[in-house]
Amino acid sequence: MDAPVRRPIDRPTFLRRLSPGFIAFALHRLTGVLLGIYLFVHIWVVHHLSHGEAAFNDIMAVVQSPLFHVLEIGLLGAVLFHALNGVRVVFVEFGRLVAREVMGRTIFATLVLVAVLTLVGAVPFLRLAFGH
């Protein structure tokens, strides 16, 4: 361990910032912003239902192209990370996951679970994107 460096203001170095907790925080914020923007667009797209079948089908034709089906896998990944990491945060605050020894491991477990569930959940989107 290096001797502690005295600074006028104690700013964490970039490497200390890249701790598991910071990575989880940054990913939670990034996915949160993306999901927030998605929510606004989603409400606007789905509101075309009230303009009748033709209007709805026109807008859905744009967002159901193969490219968008692949992008939906990213949406699934963002949703899964934000949901599972959010649950982890609740257990940090109300349960026993705050301990330093388990923090890194639970974050790693969250990322593994998100990766596995995203890959499994991607199947119907890939079938839609590539036609089978």
Added chain:
Amino acid sequence: MGAPTMTRDNLGSSHAGTRDWMLQRVSGVALVVLLFLHFFVLHYATEGPVTYDKVMARLTSPAWKVIDITFVVFALYHAVNGFRAIIDDFVHRPLLKLILVGSLWVTATGFGVLGILTIATLTVAP
């Protein structure tokens, strides 16, 4: 045990925002359930692609209207609270913060009204 349990009464000025913090957890846990249901019904229990008839079959039923209106309200509240947390982290000038958080609420309310009206008024075309 070390320090006394922190409550609203001995948090000093940092009690501001505890309600937003708690409601973000409550709405978050609710959204985990609602979003799982939403994703499961739309993408796994129903064969794609999404069509007008499939969506209308759900959205004309009163039970789904109630579920989806609850969903819209919780999701928009959770989103506003999250965006507001980011504004709180980076914007410290009171007037600018007021303008940003104010326009955030106006935008979200607008989309909320659009979403709720869409769900509430959908009927099968005569």
